[in-house]
Amino acid sequence: MQDSALARTALVMLGAVSVGAALSWAAGIVTPLVLALFLTVLIDSFARFLQRRAPFIPGWADLPLAILLSLIGFGLVVYVVVDNAASFSAQLLSEGPKLNATLNRLALLVGIKAPPTLEALLNQLNPTAYLGAVAKATQSVASGGAYVLIYSGFLIASRSGFMRKVQALWPDPVERDAAASVFNRIRDGVERYLWIQTVSGGLIAVASWGVMAIVGLENPAFWAFLIFVLVFIPVVGGLVAALLPPLFALVQFPTLWPAAEVFIGLQVVFFIVGSILLPRMQRDGLNIDPVVVLLSLAFWGAIWGVAGMFLSTPLTVTAIIIMAQFPQSRWLAILLSGDGAPEASPPPGAPVATA
Numbered sequence: 001m002q003d004s005a006l007a008r009t010a011l012v013m014l015g016a017v018s019v020g021a022a023l024s025w026a027a028g029i030v031t032p033l034v035l036a037l038f039l040t041v042l043i044d045s046f047a048r049f050l051q052r053r054a055p056f057i058p059g060w061a062d063l064p065l066a067i068l069l070s071l072i073g074f075g076l077v078v079y080v081v082v083d084n085a086a087s088f089s090a091q092l093l094s095e096g097p098k099l100n101a102t103l104n105r106l107a108l109l110v111g112i113k114a115p116p117t118l119e120a121l122l123n124q125l126n127p128t129a130y131l132g133a134v135a136k137a138t139q140s141v142a143s144g145g146a147y148v149l150i151y152s153g154f155l156i157a158s159r160s161g162f163m164r165k166v167q168a169l170w171p172d173p174v175e176r177d178a179a180a181s182v183f184n185r186i187r188d189g190v191e192r193y194l195w196i197q198t199v200s201g202g203l204i205a206v207a208s209w210g211v212m213a214i215v216g217l218e219n220p221a222f223w224a225f226l227i228f229v230l231v232f233i234p235v236v237g238g239l240v241a242a243l244l245p246p247l248f249a250l251v252q253f254p255t256l257w258p259a260a261e262v263f264i265g266l267q268v269v270f271f272i273v274g275s276i277l278l279p280r281m282q283r284d285g286l287n288i289d290p291v292v293v294l295l296s297l298a299f300w301g302a303i304w305g306v307a308g309m310f311l312s313t314p315l316t317v318t319a320i321i322i323m324a325q326f327p328q329s330r331w332l333a334i335l336l337s338g339d340g341a342p343e344a345s346p347p348p349g350a351p352v353a354t355a
Helices: 005-025 027-053 059-094 096-109 118-125 127-169 173-215 220-230 236-252 257-286 290-323 330-336
Strands: none
Touching (some): 005 027, 005 290, 027 127, 027 173, 027 290, 127 173, 173 236, 173 257, 173 290, 257 290
């Protein structure tokens, strides 16, 4: 077994499948914990950012202030989305005749002589049959969010004993420094991922706002904000974000051309930023191959659903850094990396969240 490269490779593949099956089976327990770890790293990075940029703040106040500002930001996101979703739902219900006219125009374009009305479509869909599933999903999201907050609170509270645990696990100073270096690379990788997603999402949101404002779509600022939030889910979030504004443009405008203009404009924006700039930033800043980003999205999405899609890139970056430390798995880290040097630091000028 030790002399056979094929046997070792097969063993690694079987181990990966077994770990994936175990993670999928324990998703209800592991997913909130991993999200809590991600949130804890985010809050810790925010606290260190406050230490550097606002030295007048007392050292003991950096972490509580970072937690408070993070909770306020999350609350604002939820409030804006829920409030505008309610107003849009009311608008859709009040625009029944206009929606029927839009359905009629679309049906004529595709050659349907007797198009169905909105009421007929709703009766066929029977939305009441899905209310139970929607309520169950909402309850699951709420309970999962509560678990994430609880886990995050305990993780933040246990930070004080982290260094003592590290010293106990690695008594040798050389090994301890090596372990600390790996941890710092993982933390920096997560911070760079957040920085890259924030910059690319901001570019997409600003450009999308410009397209929607030029066309005259109502509430372009809200749509730009929603697009900025959704692009944190790789690929899938961008697809959803690029389809919602054109659908509401069909309701607002009497003709189909404004909706087509919004759709084409958003597709151009997402193609330039999402398909050209973002993969290059991820390759240079995270040292991960763009194809691996898509594969990791499918892999973690199949295991943990939307949460796995959201965490797919930082989890894969973490796996690359860890696998690069062991000779038996270094070859896999090389294949997954962007430049074949998974241990190398990001090149000069690469976006780094700690800068």
